[in-house]
Amino acid sequence: MDAPAISRTEKLLSAVLNNLKKYLLAIASSLFAVFLAMSSFFTTELGYTYVVQDTLFGTIRVFTEPGLHFKVPFFSNVYTYNQAMTLSFGNQESGEKIKSTRQLSEVEVQFADTYTARIPATFRFRLSADPEKIVAMHREFRSYDNLIDSLLIKNAKNVTVVTATQYTGEEFFQGGLNKFKVQLEDQLQNGLYETERQQVEVEQTDLAAVSSTNDDGDRLERKVQLVWKNIILQDSAGQAKRIANPLDAYGIQVRQVTIGRPLPEKRLDELLVKKKDLVAKRITAIQAQETARAEAKTAQLEKEIEKARAIQDAQRSKELAIISKQKEVEMERQQAELETVRKEKEKAVAVLEKQKQLEISVAERDIQKANAEAATYAAKAIREQGLAEAEVAKAHLLAKQAARDIYMAEIQRDIAQVMYPALKDVTIDMPDYYVGADAGASPVSSLEVFTSLGAMEQLRRSSGQTIPQ
Template sequence: MLWASGVKLLSGGRKVVGLAVASLVALCLILASFFTTELGYTYVVQDTLFGSTRVFTEPGVHFKVPMFSNVYVYDQAMTLNFGNQDSGEKVRATRELPEVQVQFADTYTSRIPATFRFRLSSDPQKIIAMHREFRGFDNLIDSLLIKNAKNVTVVTGTQYTGEEFFQGGLNKFKVQLEDQLQNGLYETERRRVEVEQTDIAAVSSVNGDGDRLENRRQLVWKNIILKDKSGQARRLANPLESYGIQVRQVTIGRPVPEQRLDELLSQKKALVAKRITAIQAQETARAEAKTAQLEKEIERARAIQDAQRTKELAIIAKQREVAMEEQQARVEQVRKEKEKAVAVLEKQKELEVARSERDIQKANADAATYAAKAIREKGLAEADVTRARLQARQQAKDIYLAEIQRDIARVMYPALKDTTIDMPDYYVAGGAGSGAPLSSLDVFTTLGALKQLQKDEAP
């Protein structure tokens, strides 16, 4: 019984251990099935089970086949630092390398500190082509970027002489270096060209100064840039272009020349400074002599100017007197012309007034004549009207008398409206001794007069 119980316990423990191991393996497989990507890195995931390759450039969580997927990480931007910088600042670089040794066309050498910054392409096809070629980030830097940067720097240096480089050619060197690194090397041809160089003069029977410099023309071999028909530089294939790698920045530090070149440049600088000092002294002496001469010329010119000014003042005074006399004569002439013009204007005014008065009198006479004619015509017209009326009345005498009677009646009848007719106390027969019958007007007039007499007689 005890043995059976132990066997059961042992078998149960094995099951628990097996279950724990299986859970742990499952957890490991799940964790191995996913990976995370960060910003600033490019991830190439190579699946050996299915033979696929994927590229990720953005941050996130991605799936992969456990135990059959390899993840390769590339920095999207990298910096190669060749040598220390002038200010002694620390550059956070992907690689810290010694300065680039450059040999110029005139066999002088120099160490050039430089910093190159590159950036990978965002095109997945170019990233896959780059990974297929280099199979890792370190191999990419060591096999391509470092070698290409050093090669372009050295080749660019062969296009300059030592003196040309250190006497103002550094900026052009940097521009050409960055251009060739980004777009491909220039096609060059090695030619012998004549350059003017400053070198230490050889000690001889005619020259005992071992530090004297002399300018001389010398034939040197230089790489001359070839150009196409349009005048643009011809270029070789750029190894970075196939993988889409861009050159983002190129900086050049202070170059360090070799000892012979440094001594030559120092001596040339000292001699140039002496020459400049001598030239300045000569220019100063020449300027002082010229200044003294100019001062004398100024004094002479000042005396001439004073004499000339006195002469000009006398001439100006005479000219002023003549001008004043001419002005007075002109003023007198203008005054006379003005008086003459005023007299002419007054005469013209009187003539105009006389003409105006004549025209007024003529207009009045014409008006009187017209008025007399109008009055005469009016009188004649009125006489004609009166004559016509008399003729009309004579021709219609009865009608005219009837109209008169009508007018009398219009006056008398309203006046006799309230009049009472009594039997007359008096009787008047006939006209005043003529025996003719009386008219109604005579009768009523007589009656009215009698009635008024009665009123006057009454007490």
């Protein structure tokens, strides 16, 4: 190949390489820009607390709500904390494991009487929503795992162990679990009680020592022992004194404490089992004794009942015979009394009849007398009323006579008030002819009237006038 061709090929290769470098630089710049943009923002989710530490400007920010936030790329660290945490110490009932932040073994505790046990428990905590407390917590523990391992787990185990020293093993397993749970939750939330180690008398059941007087190694005996226990101290107001709670400084709250089925050590378990068996045997023996006593008492009562029944039967027969005789005597007495009463009744009825007739006669006499007096009073009343009315009429008449003109004028006025409205639309036409008789003459007969009317009709026709009727 000649020199010009080689020169053109080199130039072409150089141009291709230059363009490739530009493209690669552009791609790298784009990828860096995308990476820079992605590093400048982060998202927060519900249920988590985020602590953002800016090493460039030395600022710390806290986010507890979901959203999109800015951060300085390459100079910001984001620390994530769960807002709620569950610590499970040991498996719960039926071997079921609870979904939790940490799965740990049961808390081993030692009671005041040196017996030990393993207590499965679950503790649920919640972080504070105060940013200042979150920052103080982050400064102290630096990470979520360190917070759980260094504070929450150790504090929960410590409070559980300390609370157990306030109980004896037998007291705990014989009804003290509920009170233990209440005190455990109270101390975990509000701080441990201040206690003082003291010797107290505790009545408990234990295996009796084998001796010359006892060859039963399983026999239990109740005895009073002096046991060292942590006694809760109280202030002047009667409230329990407390030690500062390490959770208060960071605002961490205890939301829930649950206790599973405690597992006692072998010696304590054997003691409780034997005690339960002996108590059951004792209850069975007591019940058998009570049953035997009840059966004996029942048999005795049955005999007494039979005896009482025989006595009652004999007494009843005697009483029936007496009652029969008493009945006969009573019936005869009642019959005699009935006859006497009947005669007395007839006599009383006759007397009453006479008295009734007498009272009727007296009543009739009184009625007649009252009627006569009433008639007399009625006649007097009528007479008096008539006299009074006559006096009133006389007074009216005298008044009218005294003012005769006024009285007549009032009468004319009343007549006018009635007649004038009635004659308002009445028209009176005077007749053209009148047939009548003179004063003092005899009355006009019907024939004369008809004759006059006929003549007037003829006159009307001849003159063309209408004769009024």
